[in-house]
Amino acid sequence: MAELISINKAQMKSRALKFVLFIGVVSLFADFTYEGARSINGPFLAMLGASATLVGFIAGLGELLGYGLRLVSGRLSERTGEFWSITIFGYVLQMSAVPLLALAPNWQVAGLLIVLERVGKAIRNPPRDVMLSHAAKQMGYGWGFGVHEALDQFGALFGPLVAAGVLAERGDYRTAFAVLVIPAIVTITMLVCARLLYPRPEDLEACVPKIHAEGLPRVFWVYLAGAGLVAAGFADFTLIAFHFEKANVIPNSWIPVSYSIAMACSGIGSLLFGRLFDRVGFWILLPLTVIAAASSPLVFLGRFWPALIGSALWGVGMGVHESIIPAAVATMVPQQRRPSAYGIFTGGYGVFWFIGSVIIGRLYDISVSALIIFSVVAQLAAIPLFISVNKRQGGSDTVAS
Secondary structure, three states: OHHHHHHHHHHHHHHHHHHHHHHHHHHHHHHHHHHHHHHHHHHHHHHOOOOHHHHHHHHHHHHHHHHHOHHHHHHHHHHHOOHHHHHHHHHHHHHHHHHHHHHOOOHHHHHHHHHHHHHHHHHHHHHHHHHHHHHHHHHOHHHHHHHHHHHHHHHHHHHHHHHHHHHHHHOOHHHHHHHOHHHHHHHHHHHHHHHHHOOOHHHHOOOOOOOOOOOOOHHHHHHHHHHHHHHHHOOOHHHHHHHHHHOOOOOHHHHHHHHHHHHHHHHHHHHHHHHHHHHHHHHHHHHHHHHHHOHHHHHHHOOHHHHHHHHHHHHHHHHHHHHHHHHHHHOOOOHHHHHHHHHHHHHHHHHHHHHHHHHHHHHHHHOHHHHHHHHHHHHHOOHHHHHHHHHHHOOOOOOOO
16 A cells, blocks of 8 residues: 555656646746847837836836736636636737737837736736646645746746847847747647646645635735845846946847846756755745845946846846745645735735836936945845744744645
């Protein structure tokens, strides 16, 4: 009997790993598409006549909706159980918006499409993350989300390089956006295949007792407050790219390359720090928060090489945002509440990101030094809250998932 149980566990773990890898490949092509676009959105908006304040507002509004609407998506998926349908709809919307940027006649239309791309991500992320959490339970949450994020960022590495290649060859932003229709089509095709192969990802996780608690644990809200401060101080790469172009820090054709460097560091960091998260817990967030905060003075004050180093540190921070931070949520709440928890968490996270992006964009027009101070102080202010979370997770507030 024990041998049979061991075999079943091994089979379940193998199937869970295959699911994470399959969804990771979907994310690879999705990131190829939209991160390729995001690497040149800032300079493209500048070319169309947008100011730094407008760029900050558009980027911030996109992140606000891109995170805020996850509250709706998370609750809807929890109530209906339609994880795949909602995920597919979000991906279709997101993958459609990117190539359409090639046709944008002005910054207003371009801004709308940039925001719609974020809306598509908002719709698909909570149900997708819940499906991933079922598989990650078999592997370790940090490692499961880290493997997925590494594949995700592998695509984010190549998308900007393709955009850079098109710019170097043609010098045309619109052609670069149009080329991205190819990975967009591959994304949707792979997603449909995943739906057919894994119709019920929840079966990858062993049954857990039903928990009828109405609210979420206190540790969840403390963690949300800390993550929100990090989000508020974390500059969007759209504004960073805008700065690179406006201040002539990096040649235009190198701007997407700097983004590729950031994505490579993000992917490698996701694997390394995801594994460390499973071993040491929340303590890993403390040095990573300091590293992410250090990116601001480098990208906004440095010239070529310091700016590239700053981009790399920014990428490490983004990897934390996309892997460890969502992985940690699954350790705090019961399985049945994960869809709502992910929706609430990412919704609040997005509100902080929007407020921070607007402030950072405005400060850029007034004083770069003030921007850097705000960015660094906001992120470092999260450290005491993360320490509190670590203590609570070791105590009575811990929620078994």
